[in-house]
Each structure stands twice: as C-alpha cells, then as structure tokens.
Amino acid sequence: MSSSVYSDGAAYVRGQFVPIAEATLPVTDWGFTRSDVVYDVVHVFDGCFFRLQDHLDRFELAMAKRRLRPPEDRTTIEAILHRCVALSGLSDSYVAMVASRGKPKVTGSRRPVDCENHLIAYAVPWVDVVPKDVQERGAHIWIASNPRVPDASVDPTVKNYQWNDLTSGLLEAHDAGFDTTVLCDAEGFLTEGPGFNVFVVKDGRVVTPDRGSLHGITRQTVLDLCAELGIEALVAPIHRSMLDEADEVFLTSTAGGVIPGARIGHRILGNDRPGPISLRLKQAYWSKHEESGHRTPVRPLEAEAAE
C-alpha cells in the first residue's frame, strides 16, 4: 500500500524520493536566487499521464535552451515521474518536473557553468488553474495594465518561474473583482495569462496569439481538436482592440483544460456564460482524455521494482 506519508504528494529531490512536505531546496540555490529554472507540468487523469511524451519533449528542449543538464536522462526522468505518482497513490495528479541550476561547485563562483544542476519532480493532488465553479460560470478575465515581458528578453516558449509581470496582473485582477488576467505586450497584442494560453472566438473562427506565449500542450490539443471538428483555427496576432468584437474567449492550461470566459475586461460576452464553441471544445478536450492515443498508464510500484 502506498499510504499516509505520501498522501499529500511525493517528490524526488537530491536523488531521493520523499514526502512532498520534505521536498525543499537550499535558499542559496540559483534556481531560487536567480530563478534559473525550467519546468513542465503534466496531468495524470484517471491513473494515466496525458500527452506525457509531449511534455517530456518540451522539458528537454527548455533544458537545452537554458543549458541545464541534470544527471538524470529522459528515461530516468520518466521513471521518476511514474514513481512519484505511484508513491502518492493519486489517480488525479498535478505532476511537475523542474531543472534547477543548483549551486556552484567552486566556492564564490558566479558562473552558471560551475553549477551542479539538479532535477526536482513531484506529484501532488490535482489543482485547477481556475476553480471548478468559476469554470462553470465562465471566468471573468482582467486585461492587465502592465505589459508582458517581451520574447526577446525572456523566451516564453521556455516554461519558467519568472512570473512577476503575471503576478502584477493577477493582483490587479483580484483588486477589480476579476478571477484572473491576461497580459498584452507593449504593442497591445494579446499574449497569455498566469499559467494558461488564451483563445478568442469570432464568427465561428478560433484564434490564439502567435507571440508572447508558451507553446502550450493544451493549446496544441485544442488546435488539433478544431481540425477534427471542422472549426477554423489559427495562430495569429490578436490586437487587444479585437477583444471588443470577440464572441467568446477561453483559456487553456494543463491545469484545467479548456476554461471558458464570460467576461473580458469590462465587456460581457454573450449571455455572461460560457459560449457554445468554448463548451464544445471543453467537452471534446475531456473526451480526448478517454482515448488511448495520448494516455500512458502510471506504472504501479510493483512493476517498477520488478524492472
């Protein structure tokens, strides 16, 4: 029985599996003091990883772009993720993999190359990016007054923890009584929000920003679904002025799937409720989880031991 000590979650740190409450990093780790970290999050749903290989692909690419090389190879990382979930005993889980710069092996060095990179992984109970009741009602989405950090300064396709601009927008959103926020870039083009991509629906056509955004796996799943369902979809610039004309807005995230919006800024969309295309895609998204193509069953602890 995987039981009590891991029931709040299981983690892998410093080469060991530990209960999530014991998973820590030093306050002097550059992953903290320089936010010199890349990460990814995969969803375990009903005992299966969803699109695990896609998440591992993106994680590997992010590590390569930031020259982070923890000792564990891809096969090992995959096995670690399986084991974290198995130890936790969770059938619905938010599973994170993190590569940190670590600390210099040479005392006093300030060179990234001198650091001992390391891997952190953990499985915790499933968390939605937007609470379930808000998803049902349709999210109220604030348009942040501060611009998103530009792609030229920090590559948004490398999933990172540098959320200050997103947090600024979120604080504003909550002050104004909204659920969450989306940010535009300095030229007024829509980018993304804290932990999700954004889509705009106009005249039956679905559009998501071509800039300032993570290449979200759920974003890609939605683009794939649109093709299957015969909905025209494209990746293109979206100026914030287009939000005044939008029929629907929805958000996509591993941590929540397809999340319909009901309001964007001070504008009420449709009937102040999730729109029809958003709902259709939300339903299709969860049906996709049932199909075998993207599912990887979590290996039980016994199988791990026997390998």
Added chain:
Amino acid sequence: MSSSVYSDGAAYVRGQFVPIAEATLPVTDWGFTRSDVVYDVVHVFDGCFFRLQDHLDRFELAMAKRRLRPPEDRTTIEAILHRCVALSGLSDSYVAMVASRGKPKVTGSRRPVDCENHLIAYAVPWVDVVPKDVQERGAHIWIASNPRVPDASVDPTVKNYQWNDLTSGLLEAHDAGFDTTVLCDAEGFLTEGPGFNVFVVKDGRVVTPDRGSLHGITRQTVLDLCAELGIEALVAPIHRSMLDEADEVFLTSTAGGVIPGARIGHRILGNDRPGPISLRLKQAYWSKHEESGHRTPVRPLEAEAAE
C-alpha cells in the same frame, strides 16, 4: 563561542536560526514556483554593517510594492540580521534578507493574497560579484545581445530574483571569454548587469543610467563620493553608441564595491587596465567604509541575550 555548525553561515527560516546548510524552502513555495520574492543584500565589513538603514529602507519599499508582508517588523528583521552575522562569527559577510510569498493557506488557491508570506535571512562568507584578481586587472565586460526586461513589465528598482535576461547575457559573455555582461534595453540604452550598476566616464564626467536599473546603494555612495571629490556626476540616458567614446567604465555593487572595467565589448579602454577616475572612486569607496557615519557594529550574541 559561535563556532563550527555556523561557520559556513547562519540563517533564519520559518522563525528559527539554523546553519546555512539547513536553510531551505519548500519546492512548492511561490517564492520559487513564481519567483514571487523581493530581497536585499547588505555588506558586513570588519564587523560592521555598511549603510544598513539604507538597505532596510529599500527592502521595506520593495516588500510594499509587491504587497509582501512577512510577520516580522523592521526592528525584528534588523535584530535577525545581527543575530545571523553574530552566530556565523564572520567579520566580513554577505548578508541577505528575502521576503517570499510562501504558500496558500487555502488549499488549491491561486490568489497571492491567500499566501502566508515569510522572511528568510542569512549571513554567509563575503563573496565578490567579480573575483578580486579580475577587479585588479579590470573587468572585461560583454554587451549582451538580448535586451533587458523593460521597467514597465518588471520594476527594476524592486530587487528581485528574475535573472533570466541577465543569465542569458552572462552565458554569452563567458562563451566569448569575457568576465561579465551589461544589458541594454530594446532602444539600445544601457541598463545594468547581473548584480551591479554600471557607470561610464567621459572627459572627467561620470554618468550612470537613468533607466532599467536598480537604485543601487553603492551607486548612490559613488554619486555622493563624486560630489565630495568635486567630480561631475549625473544620472542620465546612456546610449550604447556612447560606449565607443567612453574613457572608462566601472561597475558598482554591494558585493564588490567599485569594480573598474578594462574592456567593454571588443573595445579596449585606456591601457587595458583600470582607469584613473575608477581607481580614485574605488579607493574613496573603501575609505568610506572606515568612517563611522555609515557603520553599524554587529551586536555580539551576549548583548542580544541581555536585551
């Protein structure tokens, strides 16, 4: 005797004083996963804090701007810093104070306001931002190809850990055989480097950028020193093209003081050695440390106990 267990440094985490090796934070702390943190660093030199009140002022302002409210008030924070240094037994120390968002008290919440903010502090052996031998020879400073994150996205006067753009520049600099890097903004105006401000000297006049930069305490000390020494100094825009005409370039940081440059990009300054005004300011800076005005002696452990 403050001795062995603290000799690598002493820290304050979760309300307790611990050896630096035991100072950690949870991998799920938003201070890590969203880099939702502000910090400051003060120098203890020869048993005395240098400009401690200025660092505490800046730290308090940064916390207020990010709405971070750890339970400890200013007087308590100050006492904690004293105790960290006293426990470490270090007479030269790099002393950090960090305010982190922490974790939500409400399970599953993604609202910053729901988090339990907390204070981290530590004193470790003194570390120079640029090694001493490089400071003597004059730093070789790379001009990064990626732009600094703009002020409108992330306020550079709020000292933060979001170093990705700085780290990108640093990786490039090391690839090219340089010691460190400075970044320009998207319009080509000079900003700062990883952990320091930058000054340019031209025709006996000293200039430091008016944008994209921390309001460094050492930067301010240098501006004060210029006034005392009768050197004309100003805070103004510096376009990167001005670097082609510069007589000298130097860097300023709590972690190193005044650090002369010998090369900027592919340009060799003067005799490929620290220039005369840089050296004069460097000397004046360290002399300033001897004066009583900015010095706060570290309270010994006995005094703490007796209070």
